[in-house]
Amino acid sequence: MAVGKGRNGIALGKVARREVLAGGAVLAGLALGGSGSVRAASSRVESLIARMTMDEKAGQLSCYSDMIRPPVGDINPLVNQRNTQQILADTRAGRIGVLMNGVGVEGALLAQTAAVEHSRLGIPLLFAADVIHGFKTVFPIPLGESASFDPTLALRTARAAAIEASSQGLHWTFAPMVDVARDQRWGRGAEGSGEDVFLGEVMAQARVRGFQGPDLTAPDSLLSTAKHFAAYGAVAAGLDYNTVDLSEETLREVHLPPFKAAFDAGCLAVMSAFNDINGVPSTANKQLLTDILRGEWNFKGVVISDYTADQELVAHGFAADDRDAARLAILAGVDISMQSGLYSRYLPGLVAQGLVPMSVVDNAVRRVLSLKEALGLFDRPFRSIDPKAQAANTATPAMRALSREAGARSIVLLKNDGDLLPLPTRGKKIALIGPFAQDVDNILGPWAFFGDKSLGVDLATGLREALADPNLLTIAKGCDVENVIPGGYDQAVAAARAADVVVLAVGESQNMSGEAQSRTEIGLPRVQQQLAELVAQAGKPTVVLLRHGRALVLEGAVKNARAILATWFLGSETGHAVADVLFGKVNPSARLPVSFPHESGQEPFVYNHRTTGRPAPQADDSQEYKARWRTTRNEALYPFGFGLGYASFALSDLSLSTTRLAWNDRLYVTAKVANTGKVDGEHVVQLYIRDRVASRTRPIRELKRFVRVALKPGEKREVRFTLDRSALMFVGDNDRWIAEPGMFDVWVANNAVDGLQGSFELLGA
Ligand code: NOJ
Numbered sequence: 001m002a003v004g005k006g007r008n009g010i011a012l013g014k015v016a017r018r019e020v021l022a023g024g025a026v027l028a029g030l031a032l033g034g035s036g037s038v039r040a041a042s043s044r045v046e047s048l049i050a051r052m053t054m055d056e057k058a059g060q061l062s063c064y065s066d067m068i069r070p071p072v073g074d075i076n077p078l079v080n081q082r083n084t085q086q087i088l089a090d091t092r093a094g095r096i097g098v099l100m101n102g103v104g105v106e107g108a109l110l111a112q113t114a115a116v117e118h119s120r121l122g123i124p125l126l127f128a129a130d131v132i133h134g135f136k137t138v139f140p141i142p143l144g145e146s147a148s149f150d151p152t153l154a155l156r157t158a159r160a161a162a163i164e165a166s167s168q169g170l171h172w173t174f175a176p177m178v179d180v181a182r183d184q185r186w187g188r189g190a191e192g193s194g195e196d197v198f199l200g201e202v203m204a205q206a207r208v209r210g211f212q213g214p215d216l217t218a219p220d221s222l223l224s225t226a227k228h229f230a231a232y233g234a235v236a237a238g239l240d241y242n243t244v245d246l247s248e249e250t251l252r253e254v255h256l257p258p259f260k261a262a263f264d265a266g267c268l269a270v271m272s273a274f275n276d277i278n279g280v281p282s283t284a285n286k287q288l289l290t291d292i293l294r295g296e297w298n299f300k301g302v303v304i305s306d307y308t309a310d311q312e313l314v315a316h317g318f319a320a321d322d323r324d325a326a327r328l329a330i331l332a333g334v335d336i337s338m339q340s341g342l343y344s345r346y347l348p349g350l351v352a353q354g355l356v357p358m359s360v361v362d363n364a365v366r367r368v369l370s371l372k373e374a375l376g377l378f379d380r381p382f383r384s385i386d387p388k389a390q391a392a393n394t395a396t397p398a399m400r401a402l403s404r405e406a407g408a409r410s411i412v413l414l415k416n417d418g419d420l421l422p423l424p425t426r427g428k429k430i431a432l433i434g435p436f437a438q439d440v441d442n443i444l445g446p447w448a449f450f451g452d453k454s455l456g457v458d459l460a461t462g463l464r465e466a467l468a469d470p471n472l473l474t475i476a477k478g479c480d481v482e483n484v485i486p487g488g489y490d491q492a493v494a495a496a497r498a499a500d501v502v503v504l505a506v507g508e509s510q511n512m513s514g515e516a517q518s519r520t521e522i523g524l525p526r527v528q529q530q531l532a533e534l535v536a537q538a539g540k541p542t543v544v545l546l547r548h549g550r551a552l553v554l555e556g557a558v559k560n561a562r563a564i565l566a567t568w569f570l571g572s573e574t575g576h577a578v579a580d581v582l583f584g585k586v587n588p589s590a591r592l593p594v595s596f597p598h599e600s601g602q603e604p605f606v607y608n609h610r611t612t613g614r615p616a617p618q619a620d621d622s623q624e625y626k627a628r629w630r631t632t633r634n635e636a637l638y639p640f641g642f643g644l645g646y647a648s649f650a651l652s653d654l655s656l657s658t659t660r661l662a663w664n665d666r667l668y669v670t671a672k673v674a675n676t677g678k679v680d681g682e683h684v685v686q687l688y689i690r691d692r693v694a695s696r697t698r699p700i701r702e703l704k705r706f707v708r709v710a711l712k713p714g715e716k717r718e719v720r721f722t723l724d725r726s727a728l729m730f731v732g733d734n735d736r737w738i739a740e741p742g743m744f745d746v747w748v749a750n751n752a753v754d755g756l757q758g759s760f761e762l763l764g765a
Contacts, residue, residue, distance in 0.1 A: 036208075038300045038301065042373060045369040045373060052121065052365065053094075054348040054361075055094070055348060056121065056123075058095075058347040059094045059096055059097055060094075060123065061330075061343045061364055061368060062095065062096055062098070063096075063098035063099070063128065063304060063338045063339065064096055064341070066101055066111070067081055067102070068084045069106075070102070071101045071129075073449040075101055076307045076339070079340075087111065088111065091111055091115050091119060092115075092118040094120055095344055096115075098127075098304075098336060099111055100174075100338070101130060102129075103170060103450055105169045105386065105390050108385045109169075111125055111127075112127075112382060116381045123369070128170070128174060129172070130447060130449065131175060132174075132176075132177070132191055132448065133157065133175075134164070134571055134572070135161050135394075136164055136395050136451065137160070137161075137164060137455065138403065138451040138572045139157040139403050139407075140407055140569065141190045141191065141568050141569045142154075142192055143189055143191070143568060144410040144567075144570060145203075146203050147194075147590035147593050147643070148589075149590070149591050149706055151203060154207050155210035156210065157402060158208075158209075160402050161211070162210065162211045163220045163399075164393055165222055167384070167389040167392070169384055170222060171223060171377070171383075173211055174225045174271060175227070176208065176211075176224060176262065178192060178193070178226050178261075179191075179228055179273075180193075180196070180234075180255055180258060182195055182254070183233075183603050184550045184597070184604075185520060186233065186240060186518055187446070187512070187513040187515065187516065187519070187549065188232070188513075189233070190447070191446075191447055193593060194592075194594045195594050195606045195607070195608075196593065196640060198702070198705075200257070204259075204265070205265040208265040209265055212266055216376070217375060219383045219384045220384070221375070223268060223371070224268075225269040226258070226269070226271070228274065228282070228306055229259060229273055229288060230273060231246055231282075232282075238603060240515060240517070240518050241516070242275065243275060243279075245278060249732075251277065252735060252737075256292070263297060268300070268301030268374065269301050269302050269304060269371070270303050271304050272285075272289060272304070272309055272329075272334055273306060274309050276316060276318070280318070281312070281313055281318050283329055283332070283334055284313050284318055284319070284328040284329055284332045288332075288333075289332045289334060290332065290333040300367075301367070302335045302364075303334050304337075305336065305338045307338050307339050308339050309329075310337050310340050310343075311340035312325075313325040322346065323345075325342060327355055327356055330356055330360060331360060335367050335368060336368065395455055400455070400572065407574060408577040410568060411567050411568075411570070411577065412588065412590040412592055412642075413565055413590075413644040414596075414642070414644070415563055419646075420541050420562045421565075421581075422584025422646060425466055425468050426467070430463070430472060430473050430499055431502050431540075432473060432474070432505065433476045433477075433502060434528070435479060435505070435506070436458075436507065438460040438475055440458050441509075442569070443458065443510075444571060445571065446510045446513050446515070446517065446549055448569075451571075457575035458574065458575050459545070459579075460473070460475050462573075462576045462577070462578055463578075466580075474495045474499065476496075479527045479530075480527070481509040481525060482509070484527050488531075489534050492531060492535055493537065496538035496540050499540055501540060501543065502540045504544050505545045505547065506544065506545070507545075508552075510569055513549025514549060523553040523554070524552070529557075532557040533556055535557070541563075544563065544564045544565070546558075546565065546566050548567075565578070584679075587645050587646045587647060588646070589681065591684045592638055594640065595607050597637060598635075599629075599632050606640075607641070608703070610700070611697060614627050616628035635753070639751050639753045640703075640751065640752040643751075645681045646677065647681030648675075649674065649683040649711070649750070650673070651673055651748055652674070654669070654756035655758075656746070656758050657670075660760065660761050661723075661761065663725060663764060667760060668721070669687060669746055670718055671685070671719055671756060672719075673685055674715070675712060675714065675716075677713055680712050682709065683709050683750075684706055684707070685706065685709060685719050685748060686705070686706045686752075686755075687703070687748055688704065688749055689704050690744065691728065691742070692742065694732075694740050695733070696730060701752055704723065704727045721748070725762065728744060741763055742761065743759055744759060745759050746758050
């Protein structure tokens, strides 16, 4: 077996980025380098450490909810909360290093003054918050935005979020979530980039660069956090917080690369996950938090625990009590304890008793202070606390326009029989039916607690504005998300009968995905399915608008509707964005970042699964003794990478620069893509590989590259992808990244199951 050089996930990322971003001027300035770097601790930091008491050290390693300005909504369990007076008193005593999830410059000024002017050493506070996909102006959920397959867009929305959030006094966001979601029953897939590693890497880097911008010390820079380290997206049965039992190969090959990609883009913080891996909770996992993170990857930033995750080591049955939990967490490599207060309570005693070396505490403090220094806080502790910036940078027209653009670019057209879409803006009576027709409570998504609901545009408003004659639109709710409403079905059916076209807005409420919102069945709530069946009896052409934070299972009248759009949670401008696509102002060009299975029972379902010894033949699913389900074929209803538009595209002329790739050489894969439709359109051309024979069974396909191409009707262009050995590597013996000589298949494709196929051989060294 030939062993390659230590495989660096990002080598792959860099090559890809150049291709992905060809022509992406917005990214060009930010793409390389990234803003995050921490130099060796400065003399200022060292002199502070030398002067700090043990209590002050433990204080710098403690993060608490900012109850000076309590967040709207239920972000986290209400444990160990402190009121305003306690927070200010603790800050003055040097017992707090980070405050989280409080926003607004007034409170920030109060707290920062207490830290800088009234504490003994004047160390500034860091203000952190969950700014996941926008702040006051909300952009599509990250999963939806990932459907754009457009890292430039992800960078732009993250930048806008950073500008808005930092103008309210924030320095730090707990985003991006880079967990690879392998099971759609898990609710937190909504916050990430879907099921694929490569798409996850590309999006992670774009978001880090967007949040942080080119200069970490700038007032509008928001430090990013890659979370949740690690393998949170692999919780058993998709049950949030559940245990993870995972091979080292899959951990390193699937779940770790997006973290590495984020760090390579300059991300300087990481959050330890709630889950255990193979019996060791992440928050006490030295192999993860120290050996891999610092030893293998040379990570210089800080590790923060998830909310009370250190204390939860007790419930895990891994720590004997709270004190033991604090010991295990700090020794494993958790620098900052979030909300539990365990570090303040127990570190002084643990050090005094020799159970935790002072050097371990000092190293953690050094990292936290160096981070504050890298953000420029020692020189300008009141950076980002400027009432004028707050007023000028919140919900600006430009941000709203970006939200609308991002929304439209995240919508995936799944079906369009007989070219029902786009709809005309005049001359047709439209019945907008469903619980989301006139609703702003479910447009922002499950992780948008700071979002300004008053900015929200619902579907009815968006559609009405787009119509030449708004009177042609009728609205019928039909039912609630999970409950019937009196007379609702009858009104909906009557509205459908009186219309020329039905637009049916159905799916999940925003509380059905996100943290702690695991589902066993990922279909529509029964009352909505019933609504769809009844409305279908009116026999009108129907467009289904799905709302969701995960892949859904579609059935009956929903599945059989003539047109289906996957619209996720699109944020503040939902109604406008949907109308733009519905009426053809925007030609949809997003692609699925998650596979839509036929049945919930197929989960965990991913396109890039390994083969088996008994694969079911594509053409004949009736054969016995094959890897198949009794009730359905083991394939997707809509595969990863799939999406239609109002144009159509044809791929042709696949060509490989060589079919014998030398060990250190490059392979250029080219193909032609033509717009065979009647309107301008954008296509996402995808490149997949398969390693035919290896010392580990390999996925049946793996996405390695993609590129967005804009074409006019009749226009044809060549796309070119570059592959080298780094794209062909996997984790083999001794957990090392290796490449093995041999045959590979390659597809230039429209999605994970079609494409033009070629093959080549990787020659040995
Ligand atoms: C718990 C969540 O798991 C994490 O993603 C979030 O950042 C923290 N709470 C803080 O709100």
